[in-house]
Amino acid sequence: MGYFKKNGFLPFSEPFIGEEELKAVKRVFKRNWFTTGPEVNEFEKEFAAYTNSKIAIAVNSATAALHISLASLKTGDKDDIMAPPFTFVSTINTIVETGAYPVLIDIDTDDYGISPDKIEEEIDKNYIKKGEFFYHKKRRNRLKGIIAVHYGGQPAKIDKLNEIAKKHNMKIIEDAAHAIGSKIGDKKIGDSDNFVCFSFYSNKNMTTGEGGMVTTNNSNMEKILRMYSLHGIDKQAYSRLKREGLPYYDVKLLGFKYNMMDMSAAIGREQLKKIEKLNEKRDVLARLYEKSLSEIEEIRITHLKKNIRSSRHLFTIRLDKRINRDSFIKKLLKKKIQTSIHFIPVHYFSYYKKRFPYKKGDFKNTEDIFDTIVSLPIFPSMEEDDVKTVTYYIKEVLTKL
Ligand SMILES: Cc1ncc(COP(=O)(O)O)c(C=O)c1O
Structure with missing residues (x-):
């Protein structure tokens, strides 16, 4: 279970x-x-x-x-x-x-x-x-x-x-x-x-x-x-x-x-002592996500580069620009699935806006990715079933947005 x-x-x-x-x-x-x-x-x-x-x-x-x-x-x-x-x-x-x-x-x-x-x-x-x-x-x-x-x-x-x-x-x-x-x-x-x-x-x-x-x-x-x-x-x-x-x-x-x-x-x-096992489990979960989410049109996954091994600390997806990310997050939360955003760009914070000359528009890749990115649950005590549950609710939520 x-x-x-x-x-x-x-x-x-x-x-x-x-x-x-x-x-x-x-x-x-x-x-x-x-x-x-x-x-x-x-x-x-x-x-x-x-x-x-x-x-x-x-x-x-x-x-x-x-x-x-x-x-x-x-x-x-x-x-x-x-x-x-x-x-x-x-x-x-x-x-x-x-x-x-x-x-x-x-x-x-x-x-x-x-x-x-x-x-x-x-x-x-x-x-x-x-x-x-x-x-x-x-x-x-x-x-x-x-x-x-x-x-x-x-x-x-x-x-x-x-x-x-x-x-x-x-x-x-x-x-x-x-x-x-x-x-x-x-x-x-x-x-x-x-x-x-x-x-x-x-x-x-x-x-x-x-x-x-x-x-x-x-x-x-x-x-x-x-x-x-x-x-x-x-x-x-x-x-x-x-x-x-x-x-x-x-x-x-x-x-x-x-x-x-x-x-x-x-x-x-x-x-x-446990880290290799914990990372392996994250990798299994990430691969399951990649497979089960690949068929959803409104979602893009960043695939890993060749010749690297990732600790799979985060599993992020990018939503189609037409999807309202905040509604997506809120609707998943109503289904009792918590997601997150990594990261709010540093130049968006008020302290940084006041102190340094950086402004919105200066960092196109960061800003475009921030606008559409969502981090999905990933941690070692999750099971294959959880990836299925997240995928199921993502599909359901997307039909209602
Ligand atoms: C990319 C990155 N750098 C640094 C930190 C800071 O880590 P700590 O909370 O151990 O100071 C974090 C924490 O979330 C992070 O995500």
């Missing part, structure tokens, strides 16, 4: 969490050590092994991961960072919080990731090279980097972006909030010299309640990332049993309070 038949409704997303996670939390209670400690240390090692990365640094959100990545590159108010407007707002908020200028660049329609061609157009038009770096002609800011978002688990065009970054002496940060377990060819997202930022928020493919991780193969950056995650201090707090020397410490830079708790890490370690 599917989730819908059992529960009488279908949420957009639900964590897959059980007795193993509860047992792990009990272990932390028994140890009576709740802040960053042995569970976090092990979780970092296990996550690095899973992503084939050299370094993994656990923090309390992907937002924190993005923020310490930017800070570690010494991003400040003399810098420009490029990023897509089709993302969760925290991708862009973190840029603004460092004082840097967010240069929004439209996405491509094949993977909904930042467009390498549009980045190059923007550089050719508005930046000039002086010495080793490129500078904005008017703002005079240095073009420091790009944040690429792996939308819904589908990897952005990271090889091309790495090439552009090399040519222009820029850094890349990957927003992999959706992309745990995604691959390009045989290479896991996370296995990179870039900073790669993961999310363990409650609706993500694996969760720690709230949580995040930065991975990188650039071992030189480990120390600075760690310091930014904990007040700028270069010592770990877990020293209760093997305290060495006197309790002095130094603060070397202006860091944040972004460390992960052991309780979260204990949950994360159990979730990590």
Whole structure:
């Protein structure tokens, strides 16, 4: 029996969490050590092994991961960072919080990731090279980097972006909030010299309640990332049993309070054991959706690119322009099926409208996709029957719109 038949409704997303996670939390209670400690240390090692990365640094959100990545590159108010407007707002908020200028660049329609061609157009038009770096002609800011978002688990065009970054002496940060377990060819997202930022928020493919991780193969950056995650201090707090020397410490830079708790890490370690199975289940559900929705005329599905594996964090459809998306969402909700929208473009938010010159019409692909996109329920405890139920009600709702 599917989730819908059992529960009488279908949420957009639900964590897959059980007795193993509860047992792990009990272990932390028994140890009576709740802040960053042995569970976090092990979780970092296990996550690095899973992503084939050299370094993994656990923090309390992907937002924190993005923020310490930017800070570690010494991003400040003399810098420009490029990023897509089709993302969760925290991708862009973190840029603004460092004082840097967010240069929004439209996405491509094949993977909904930042467009390498549009980045190059923007550089050719508005930046000039002086010495080793490129500078904005008017703002005079240095073009420091790009944040690429792996939308819904589908990897952005990271090889091309790495090439552009090399040519222009820029850094890349990957927003992999959706992309745990995604691959390009045989290479896991996370296995990179870039900073790669993961999310363990409650609706993500694996969760720690709230949580995040930065991975990188650039071992030189480990120390600075760690310091930014904990007040700028270069010592770990877990020293209760093997305290060495006197309790002095130094603060070397202006860091944040972004460390992960052991309780979260204990949950994360159990979730990590399950992630491949959870992603496989998502893939089965996504394939069933693709098959069952393909015959509906008013719906378009974005197919995955070749040579990639998606974590299938989101399953999105695009409605025919003549369909009223809001009525569609409301009518499905009346049938007890919850959907969502990923994402409201960042330049539509009032804060961004007030502070930056971006306006409606500036990012055609983002805006066209936003106008017609809907994210359907997808989570591991759904069954084939649920995909059938969603398809059935979509068909019914569409006949009445
Ligand atoms: C693309 C993207 N980036 C970043 C985040 C932020 O993640 P967190 O809630 O872990 O800070 C999210 C969260 O939904 C996201 O979807």
